[in-house]
Amino acid sequence: MTAPQVDEVPAPPPGPGVVAPFAAPPRDRDMKSLWIGLGVGGLVLAICCVGGVLGGGFLVAFADNLTRTQVADVVRGYLGALQTQNFQAARDEYLCAAEQRNHSVGWFKDHYGSSPVVAFSVDEDEVVIQQDIVVPAHVQQRGRVERLMEFTMSQEGTRYVICGGVE
Known part of the structure; x- marks a missing residue:
């Protein structure tokens, strides 16, 4: 009895259900489906x-509009407090710490x-947002x-908070 050589592959045994020891050869891909997939x-x-x-x-525009609304509301609150002569609230709620000290x-x-605010208007569209945020307001005081x-x-x-323009 001779030993089988390493290079030889044994033949499959005879009979039904025997599978060859290799896979089916690959088929060429359909290039049309590749291009459709890449296009999609x-x-x-x-x-x-x-x-x-x-x-x-849209996010930047929304944030800009939100800022304009918030700062305009602060100025409206401040001027409203001056109009009702609630000076403590005008100072404590709407001014920054530096302005409160001054x-x-x-x-x-x-x-x-002696010359209270009788009317004011703040237009959000006139708010300037650059390095500083500036809120213009038209203010009417009694006798002025x-x-x-x-x-x-x-x-x-x-x-x-308001941190400048308090006169």
Whole structure:
């Protein structure tokens, strides 16, 4: 009996159900389905990119409008407190710490006690958002000509406060 050589592959045993020791040869791919798949993938990618750009633009516009509304509301609250002569609230709720140090409640009584604010208007569309946020307001005091006041805003924590333009 001779030992089988290493290079020889034994023949399959005879009989039904015998499988050859190799797989079927690969078939050529259909190039049409490849190009359809690539086209659909490219279209989905383009839609995602356009959607991302548009979504980012809408997000920036929404944030800008939200900021304009918030700072305008702060100025409205401040001028409303001056109109009702609630000087403590005008100082404590709407001014930054530096402005609170510069303007006591007595200062407000001196400047607005005898000539209170009788009317004011704040237009959100006129708010300037650049390096500083500036909110213009048309203010009418009793016995005085209507004037334009410009309030510089800053952010303390999560809220906006007036930190300039208090006269």
